[in-house]
Amino acid sequence: MAHYAKVKDGIVTKVIVADASFFDSFVDSSPGQWIQTSYNTRGGKHYEPNSNWQTESTDQTKALRKNYAGIGMIYDSAGDAFYKPQPYASWTLNKTTYLWEAPLEKPSTGKYKWNESLYQSDNTQGWEEVAGE
Numbered sequence: 001m002a003h004y005a006k007v008k009d010g011i012v013t014k015v016i017v018a019d020a021s022f023f024d025s026f027v028d029s030s031p032g033q034w035i036q037t038s039y040n041t042r043g044g045k046h047y048e049p050n051s052n053w054q055t056e057s058t059d060q061t062k063a064l065r066k067n068y069a070g071i072g073m074i075y076d077s078a079g080d081a082f083y084k085p086q087p088y089a090s091w092t093l094n095k096t097t098y099l100w101e102a103p104l105e106k107p108s109t110g111k112y113k114w115n116e117s118l119y120q121s122d123n124t125q126g127w128e129e130v131a132g133e
Helices: 116-122
Strands: 002-008 011-018 033-037 074-076 081-083 092-094 099-101 112-114 127-129
Antiparallel strands (some): 002 011, 002 033, 074 081
């Protein structure tokens, strides 16, 4: 079994689990195309199932299209990659991993969330500590 994403106008509209042979007889008259995606792929790397993105697979040929597709994600056909919509105006898309990156490095200790208005006010702060977590 594999995962397939339905892509219409560059946007993922549906994700299903099916055997490749399913598409031999499947009739889909709705616009778009079905593209295989890998549930265990993130940032262009394939990870062992149930490893919480901690253990990279020894077989990286399983890494498909940079990231596992989800509804609402974007498919870049030129880069053959799925990625999420831009979360904040200041973040940039890494064209190697197809993951969004903040303009400032996240602090390594504590719990933080990005605050775009804080960043836009002085461009030196953007990560805001989450109290009580």
